[in-house]
Amino acid sequence: MISVAIVGGTGYTGVELIRLLSSHPKVSVDLLTSRSHAGTRADQIFPSLRGISDIVFSDLGDDTLNALQKCDVVFFATPHGVAMQQAEALTQAGVKVIDLAADFRLQSLVEFEQWYQQQHACPELLKSAVYGIPEVSRDKLRNANLVGNPGCYPTTAILGLKPIIEAQNAKNTRLIDERIIVDAKSGVSGAGRQAKLALNYAETSDNFEAYGVTGHRHLPEIEQGINILLESQFTQRVRFLPHLVPMIRGMYSSIHLELTDAGKAVDWQQAFEDSYADEVFLDVLPTGIYPDTRSVRASNRLRIAVYQNNDRAELTVLVVQDNLVKGAAGQAVQNMNVMLGFDETLGLNFAPIVP
Amino acid sequence: MISVAIVGGTGYTGVELIRLLSSHPKVSVDLLTSRSHAGTRADQIFPSLRGISDIVFSDLGDDTLNALQKCDVVFFATPHGVAMQQAEALTQAGVKVIDLAADFRLQSLVEFEQWYQQQHACPELLKSAVYGIPEVSRDKLRNANLVGNPGCYPTTAILGLKPIIEAQNAKNTRLIDERIIVDAKSGVSGAGRQAKLALNYAETSDNFEAYGVTGHRHLPEIEQGINILLESQFTQRVRFLPHLVPMIRGMYSSIHLELTDAGKAVDWQQAFEDSYADEVFLDVLPTGIYPDTRSVRASNRLRIAVYQNNDRAELTVLVVQDNLVKGAAGQAVQNMNVMLGFDETLGLNFAPIVP
Amino acid sequence: MISVAIVGGTGYTGVELIRLLSSHPKVSVDLLTSRSHAGTRADQIFPSLRGISDIVFSDLGDDTLNALQKCDVVFFATPHGVAMQQAEALTQAGVKVIDLAADFRLQSLVEFEQWYQQQHACPELLKSAVYGIPEVSRDKLRNANLVGNPGCYPTTAILGLKPIIEAQNAKNTRLIDERIIVDAKSGVSGAGRQAKLALNYAETSDNFEAYGVTGHRHLPEIEQGINILLESQFTQRVRFLPHLVPMIRGMYSSIHLELTDAGKAVDWQQAFEDSYADEVFLDVLPTGIYPDTRSVRASNRLRIAVYQNNDRAELTVLVVQDNLVKGAAGQAVQNMNVMLGFDETLGLNFAPIVP
Amino acid sequence: MISVAIVGGTGYTGVELIRLLSSHPKVSVDLLTSRSHAGTRADQIFPSLRGISDIVFSDLGDDTLNALQKCDVVFFATPHGVAMQQAEALTQAGVKVIDLAADFRLQSLVEFEQWYQQQHACPELLKSAVYGIPEVSRDKLRNANLVGNPGCYPTTAILGLKPIIEAQNAKNTRLIDERIIVDAKSGVSGAGRQAKLALNYAETSDNFEAYGVTGHRHLPEIEQGINILLESQFTQRVRFLPHLVPMIRGMYSSIHLELTDAGKAVDWQQAFEDSYADEVFLDVLPTGIYPDTRSVRASNRLRIAVYQNNDRAELTVLVVQDNLVKGAAGQAVQNMNVMLGFDETLGLNFAPIVP
Incomplete structure (x- = not known):
């Protein structure tokens, strides 16, 4: 052992x-x-x-x-x-x-x-130190001795953007506009186990609000994650706005992108499915199934849906995960599995809790 | 003014x-x-x-x-x-x-x-000092200079028991067994506006628990309230068990009583309706309408339902109120109105918030 | 009467x-x-x-x-x-x-x-028929016989954009990019009082999800609302994405805008405060106070905060209202007050319910 | 397999x-x-x-x-x-x-x-047919071909009362009064996966209420379960009152009992610990730890706490379980394990989900 x-x-x-x-x-x-x-x-x-x-x-x-x-x-x-x-x-x-x-x-x-x-x-x-998202940096992780386990928001943003950035790299043509908007929402457990008036049930329940509006520590982490993926001359900039949802666990990132003419021509559903075909924990939902946070509750899975509103040239990427599992402890165990040469799913391949 | x-x-x-x-x-x-x-x-x-x-x-x-x-x-x-x-x-x-x-x-x-x-x-x-439940002590309140505004739980227990104790007084015969069980439930705002880990949303939501199991400060207050009403030789004793409900406002007291043979003969629905016929804020629900806490949300009303399971000689009294209104600030304003000779409903006669 | x-x-x-x-x-x-x-x-x-x-x-x-x-x-x-x-x-x-x-x-x-x-x-x-947002169409409403009371989402979007569109009109210069993203979130009561599996507590609670991703009826209404305000040659297009929040009441719209160079020069906090200075129900929050939906719970108020991240040329407008009051019944009563020549706040000037 | x-x-x-x-x-x-x-x-x-x-x-x-x-x-x-x-x-x-x-x-x-x-x-x-609570009927289950898997409420009531009834049997002396009050509370998933207005989030959330006040199908099942355990001449009668809690999963039963003089002399904490010492899924909490439903969330465990208020001769038994696991599907799998001669914990020995 x-x-x-x-x-x-x-x-x-x-x-x-x-x-x-x-x-x-x-x-x-x-x-x-x-x-x-x-x-x-x-x-x-x-x-x-x-x-x-x-x-x-x-x-x-x-x-x-x-x-x-x-x-x-x-x-x-x-x-x-x-x-x-x-x-x-x-x-x-x-x-x-x-x-x-x-x-x-x-x-x-x-x-x-x-x-x-x-x-x-x-x-x-x-x-x-290796920034530990196995689906991004698996090879580096195999030899890593020191891993920075990612923040919960960046995990959703980076995995939600990776197939797009890589497609752009591959074509060496701008497929999305420079501006990326990550409108993200998290359950309260993301704020940690602490005595804090703002987290009191009577303050948080039946309520919704944004926070970190003027700047949040996960922004530079998202930008770094994108930069790691970028291999072309096309830079991106990110507006990241997190919100607090009255739920215990769960994270939902709505990523708003504008497609260029070249981008409009891509079949993004297919591109995402291809990109993550071999990933056990990353699930690209088929058309018609909306992601919701409970579909990953207490599990290490992260689910993604892509919507391409052609007329409007809008690409919407929706990403869900459990902030404490794939967004924290589960990803840490996954990283450990990779670092130790274990089957990556060991101890992690259990079903989400629904209802 | x-x-x-x-x-x-x-x-x-x-x-x-x-x-x-x-x-x-x-x-x-x-x-x-x-x-x-x-x-x-x-x-x-x-x-x-x-x-x-x-x-x-x-x-x-x-x-x-x-x-x-x-x-x-x-x-x-x-x-x-x-x-x-x-x-x-x-x-x-x-x-x-x-x-x-x-x-x-x-x-x-x-x-x-x-x-x-x-x-x-x-x-x-x-x-x-006058213990300020207007429906119990209205006359004393008119001349009071100092009022102890009741605890939230005691308000429900005392008003839920008053018609019974008074009926027992009037008949000078025991109608209920000595033992009274008040199994009560409160929303989280009852614990006050404070930074406390146990009240953190991630600790409180999607959860239910009893507290104060070995003793709660509202017990002596309930007992005192009953004693004020008692005019007969029949004493009562109370088991009071409060629970915390994942909701912001609202209080629900389930009062379990055992009827004597004399008690079984009483029409308790009628007795309650008669007892509170003139009370604007006390609502005895007709048969078939269950009380729920939202029916009094953010209002000064307190609703009561009575169920007499004859075979089993069980009388169940269900009482709901908003713990912050009739259970606290609303009752305080009602007390003020009485003390100042105002119409008792002044500033308080608004509708509950549903949904 | x-x-x-x-x-x-x-x-x-x-x-x-x-x-x-x-x-x-x-x-x-x-x-x-x-x-x-x-x-x-x-x-x-x-x-x-x-x-x-x-x-x-x-x-x-x-x-x-x-x-x-x-x-x-x-x-x-x-x-x-x-x-x-x-x-x-x-x-x-x-x-x-x-x-x-x-x-x-x-x-x-x-x-x-x-x-x-x-x-x-x-x-x-x-x-x-008059599209009934009094703060937009008060004069028309005074003589109206037929009013279309707005949808809940459009009310937040239109009132959150009005000072910007009007500033752009006044300067006859583009201040914001053509693209407007309205990432909106609503409590469950917005779906109406209906028996529906997807609205069952066990399906909805402790969960978060987007819906109407491929198109929502409030989109043309938002676009029409913007067009009513537009007096310049600058058209706008809207990406509207609604989400369902596990709360009863409340609506939160996060509006993401990109500023032009001319737009960066504007003091948007001041512009919003000036624009709504005379509006009783519209509250432009001072810097440092984040809006949350409970701050308007069960009331007819709508609160707005504006954030200008200069470096990134991003303008974020956050709007909250109670979807059943300012987003529906309250606005209807407000419209009635205007149509009948009453004081516009009659019957509506009560405090939100917190907690 | x-x-x-x-x-x-x-x-x-x-x-x-x-x-x-x-x-x-x-x-x-x-x-x-x-x-x-x-x-x-x-x-x-x-x-x-x-x-x-x-x-x-x-x-x-x-x-x-x-x-x-x-x-x-x-x-x-x-x-x-x-x-x-x-x-x-x-x-x-x-x-x-x-x-x-x-x-x-x-x-x-x-x-x-x-x-x-x-x-x-x-x-x-x-x-x-065998009534399938393994901790009550393990021997019968080993040879059973047909099992009636218990209702959720009865599981808590029967397991919460078993050590008491058995102690009373063993002493052949009445230890508790005839009257048993089971004031029980359940999460909304207990009502099943159905489209029903009363279960709509906007109706159920931030609310608390009793139901089945005049009679609930689980009452005869609780009584039968007690009768199976009774081996003495002392009969019991049950008042069962269920309530609906705004949470997805979880069940909490507060059992109120009155002790006889002989019953007061018993060390009930010890009696419960002895009774369930060998049961993996039944956890008698040590003094000072209150049960809460989240401590068993999504697991097959059932936790019990006993409180003996000597002065008042009141015995309070508090029981928590996940209504869908130990209260339904988990117990069914546990029954299957026993019926097939498997280790009883196979597939069930996982940790509850907290937070």
């Missing part, structure tokens, strides 16, 4: 990791650290885990690094700024590190420091 | 008071105090008030008492323990005081100190 | 009309017709109305038209295709008609028949 | 069976019948199944019975009255039959016909 540690398992991505890894046939969660809850069983904080896992939060103090170095894989389900403190020591000890926060998502130090308002502890690792 | 002050208007009962009083034809909210938000317009915290009220939170420091004494009526929409500090000075100055917290609900000092874990600042006022 | 009739009051706009008109000081609802519920009290179907209104649904058969002709104002809260059958006879009898369905929204017969798939019974009235 | 058929898979219990069986290591769903959806892939109706199952609904007409007889196990996820038509022919052919509807729940023909208002097609099978 592969020995796994989770640093900081008291948030939603943490408990989701515990849930997913508890049924993974090839790994064992041997260490779960938390300073604030040391000595407490995880199932005391999350009674849903009773009968599933008897792991106890531990705080090893100065010995933590030693203990982590004995594991094969370490997941950081911590706030931004924690993984960067230990990533170097761990990777040098041969441990594979997957950070679910933002420490290793942005390759540009300038952008990281601007958007996250903190200094980076190991900027020299930024370039070698 | 009657001059009104609200002390502590940043909670849900506070904003509901502002909403209700903003359309009351005979009062003017002249003072709104808050230490934490002094200088801030109320509509900055509650944008729903934009265009409705331009009042500003103020903190007058040592002059607060002076300012309050110039008002005709002062509402305390504060945590427990605040109203008791100023009630004496205000009532002595001729100001009518209505406390929406628990300082003047329990007439027994012992019970207050046991359940609220604090000393009472003016125990001598406890006996003269 | 003005005598009012409501044709078809068993839907959500119908019950909302009853609620609103029950507290209107100058009108009396004297007739409420329904074929399916004739003889039934409205408060039997909507127990929320108990104590508010004792009106009874009636079906007068052949005498219906006679009875309606004796009223001053007739509201049609019916499906599409009903109002057109009686509009002519009623207006000729001097009755003012307000249709909450789509019979008199589109001035183009071709568009009506294309989008609603039915023949129009009185196409000659289409041109004289 | 064991060959399994599901008759009628278009409801919520049907899709849940497909979900659960899709990951069961020892069975294969070979036949899925539906008259209304014959020829349609299941994942077209339930897109959540895309990538999970490619099974197609079939209608074999007269050959249906033949085809079912070739399977090892047949689940009926149909309305009441269907399984009884085929149970005899199937069991005689050696097929194991599990009915998720009510045809084989009640052993009394009189009660069945009274509560379900239809004649029974094979009353002679009622006595041999």
Whole structure:
């Protein structure tokens, strides 16, 4: 069995990791650290885990690094700024590190420091870290020791745009206008497990609102993701507007694009189906089936629908995922599977929960 | 115009008071105090008030008492323990005081100190304070200077039991068994406007649970309310179990009673209808219409249905109200109307919001 | 008192009309017709109305038209295709008609028949009917006998775009790109009061999805609304994508626009504030306050925020309203007030319900 | 592989069976019948199944019975009255039959016909059918050919009462009063996958109500379940009151009991823990952890908490389960595992979904 540690398992991505890894046939969660809850069983904080896992939060103090170095894989389900403190020591000890926060998502130090308002502890690792969307960077991930697990919104935007950008690359002709609008919507769990008035049920339920209107940290990440895909001279710019939906899990991105004349000629349904034909977790819906977030609830699948309104030259790409699974913990496990040479679907190939 | 002050208007009962009083034809909210938000317009915290009220939170420091004494009526929409500090000075100055917290609900000092874990600042006022359910204590309220506005749960329990207790008094025969079970359910706004993990949407939504299982502060209040009504030798005891419902507003109390042979002979539908025939805000539903909380949403009405399963000698009383209106701010305004000799429905006779 | 009739009051706009008109000081609802519920009290179907209104649904058969002709104002809260059958006879009898369905929204017969798939019974009235957004067409409404009450989505889109279109007219220079994206979101009550699997709580809750992706009837209405405002040579085209939010009431439109160089120079916050300075029901939020749908819940207000991301030349207009009030019944009452020469806010100037 | 058929898979219990069986290591769903959806892939109706199952609904007409007889196990996820038509022919052919509807729940023909208002097609099978709660009737299930899968409410009530009834049996002394009150609450999925106005999101959300107040079909089933356990002279009677909670899944039963003096002396926490010590799916929560429905969401676990308020002689038993899993499809699979001699947890030992 592969020995796994989770640093900081008291948030939603943490408990989701515990849930997913508890049924993974090839790994064992041997260490779960938390300073604030040391000595407490995880199932005391999350009674849903009773009968599933008897792991106890531990705080090893100065010995933590030693203990982590004995594991094969370490997941950081911590706030931004924690993984960067230990990533170097761990990777040098041969441990594979997957950070679910933002420490290793942005390759540009300038952008990281601007958007996250903190200094980076190991900027020299930024370039070698792999931005972990397996369907984009599978080959790099096979040899990766350090993975920045993507933000939830960027995962939907990048996978929703990839077949288009690649088609544009292939034709070396502009198929879509420069301007990309990502009007995205997320369930409340995306804001994390925290005591915050704005997240109180009586404030959030029966309500809808945008947030981050003047700028959101996932914007540079989406732009970077697009730039990774771009191989042509055609740049793109993104307007990203996230909204909060009164639901627990689920993310829905409505991507609005304008087609050029060359773009209008493409059969986009076919292009998407071809692009993702071999991807188990990416599902291009056939014409006539609208995506909804519940169709991926609690699963690692991401579903996409494409609509081409020819008269108006509008291409609409609709993308759904579970923000805590494909948008966080599930993708982290998928990354781990790739890094370890496992079948990529191991521990992840379960059905969504409907209703 | 009657001059009104609200002390502590940043909670849900506070904003509901502002909403209700903003359309009351005979009062003017002249003072709104808050230490934490002094200088801030109320509509900055509650944008729903934009265009409705331009009042500003103020903190007058040592002059607060002076300012309050110039008002005709002062509402305390504060945590427990605040109203008791100023009630004496205000009532002595001729100001009518209505406390929406628990300082003047329990007439027994012992019970207050046991359940609220604090000393009472003016125990001598406890006996003269009126427990403010107009449909129970209208006459006393007319001359009251100090009113303890009831808790939300007790309002439903007491009004749901009153016709039964009174029938038992009138016949001087036991009609129901000693044991009363109040299985009650509340929307999340009942927990107040606070940053608390347990109230986070992702924790509360799509979930149901009991709380206060080993004891809840509203139990002694319900028992006191019943004792006020009791005029016979027949005592009652109450098992009170509250639950949290994933909805914003609304309270539903299911009261389970066992009838004696004498009780079985009563036509309880008729008894309830007769008992509340003259009450504008109390609605005894005809047979065949089940109560639901939305039928009173955002209104001051309380609806009751009675079911007599004869074979099983079971009487079920179902009571619904909006916990923030008839269960809090609406009842406070109703109390004010009675205290000031106004038409009791002034500012309160609006329709519930459905859907 | 003005005598009012409501044709078809068993839907959500119908019950909302009853609620609103029950507290209107100058009108009396004297007739409420329904074929399916004739003889039934409205408060039997909507127990929320108990104590508010004792009106009874009636079906007068052949005498219906006679009875309606004796009223001053007739509201049609019916499906599409009903109002057109009686509009002519009623207006000729001097009755003012307000249709909450789509019979008199589109001035183009071709568009009506294309989008609603039915023949129009009185196409000659289409041109004289006034499209009823008071803040756009107040003067026409004063003399109107027949009003097409707007769809909910178009109300948000048109009022969210009006200051921009008018600024463009005034400068006779293109300020925004031709392409307008209206990414809109609605609560479930917008789908009407109907038994439909797709609207079942277990299907709709904890879920988010787009619908009408390939075309929605509100698109031609939005385009017509924009064209009414256009006085320059600059045409616009609209991509409209509606989504369903798991909430009861509320509508949120995110309007994405690209600014020209001339457009970048405008202070849009100021432009919007100036444009709506005299409008009681239109609230331009100050910088820093995000709109949310609950801030207008159950009220006739519509709030707007404008964001100008200069670097990216993006103008984002966010608009919220209650789809059943400003988006339907409230606007209908507002239209009636204008048509009758009343104070426009009569019966409508109440506070939103928060929480 | 064991060959399994599901008759009628278009409801919520049907899709849940497909979900659960899709990951069961020892069975294969070979036949899925539906008259209304014959020829349609299941994942077209339930897109959540895309990538999970490619099974197609079939209608074999007269050959249906033949085809079912070739399977090892047949689940009926149909309305009441269907399984009884085929149970005899199937069991005689050696097929194991599990009915998720009510045809084989009640052993009394009189009660069945009274509560379900239809004649029974094979009353002679009622006595041999096993009422399938494994934790109650495991031994009988091992040899059963025909299982009536319990209703959701009865499962919580019977398992919540079993340790008490058995303790009373063992002591041959009355420990609880005769009267048992089951105040139960269910999520909306319990009402089934149907187009019904009362289940419309706008009717159900932000609302709470009781239903079946004058009688519910699960009452005789609860009483029968208690009678099966009773081995003493002490009879019990039940007041059962179900309520509808605005949540998709989840069931919460609050059981109110009054203790006799002998009952007060029992350590009920210990009694429950002892009683269920060997049950994987039954979890007696330690003191201090309240049950909530999300702690079992989408899982086959049922959690119980016991509270003994000594002064008041009140015993409160709180029981939670997922109504579609332990309350329906999960228990059916558990029953199948027992009937086939499999490890009882096969395919069912997964973690609940939190948040």
